[in-house]
Amino acid sequence: AEFSSFARMPNPDMKEEDLSEICRQAVFLQKQALRSISFQLQVPDHSVMVHCDAQQISQLLTNLLQNAINALEAYYALDTSAADQVSPAKVIVTLEVRDQTVLLTVEDNGPGFPKEGRERLTEPYYTTHTKGTGLGLAIVAKIVEDHQGTLELGDSFLKGAKVTIELPISPDNI
Numbered sequence: 001a002e003f004s005s006f007a008r009m010p011n012p013d014m015k016e017e018d019l020s021e022i023c024r025q026a027v028f029l030q031k032q033a034l035r036s037i038s039f040q041l042q043v044p045d046h047s048v049m050v051h052c053d054a055q056q057i058s059q060l061l062t063n064l065l066q067n068a069i070n071a072l073e074a075y076y077a078l079d080t081s082a083a084d085q086v087s088p089a090k091v092i093v094t095l096e097v098r099d100q101t102v103l104l105t106v107e108d109n110g111p112g113f114p115k116e117g118r119e120r121l122t123e124p125y126y127t128t129h130t131k132g133t134g135l136g137l138a139i140v141a142k143i144v145e146d147h148q149g150t151l152e153l154g155d156s157f158l159k160g161a162k163v164t165i166e167l168p169i170s171p172d173n174i
Contacts, residue, residue: 012053107156
């Protein structure tokens with residue numbers, strides 16, 4: 001499915017969308033599905049309007065959250081089917097409004113990105129894992145590029161991985 005999605009990536013259908021709400025929905029779905037991971041959402045109380053393709057931004061968030069979940073499951077040996085499992089696994093999604101941009105970060109307290117080969121993680125089919133297609137971050141990178149944004153893979157203060165996406169803000173927010 002990821003391969004088909006990547007191969008047929010349509011041009012974005014850009015509209016004014018509330019990025020706060022897109023983040024809320026993506027995190028809500030994960031919270032409901034995975035009780036063994038602590039999901040925290042830090043977004044403004046008000047709408048944050050961005051000229052974007054809501055479906056593609058939702059796909060971007062889903063891919064980033066799934067990457068974090070996969071890393072945390074392996075790192076903490078989580079049994080995600082056990083609803084009452086107590087775990088230190090944590091994912092934080094933050095949305096911050098800047099002067100002309102918004103910063104969207106997804107970070108976790110898993111093993112983090114590898115130091116070696118990190119720059120290749122957004123290349124199609126490149127993966128450091130035994131399972132997976134190597135397309136998740138490539139799709140994220142393509143969506144960010146199509147939205148005239150920037151993408152940075154870094155280290156979280158939680159000692160895990162941190163993905164920072166900067167997107168242009170809609171003039172209505174300025």
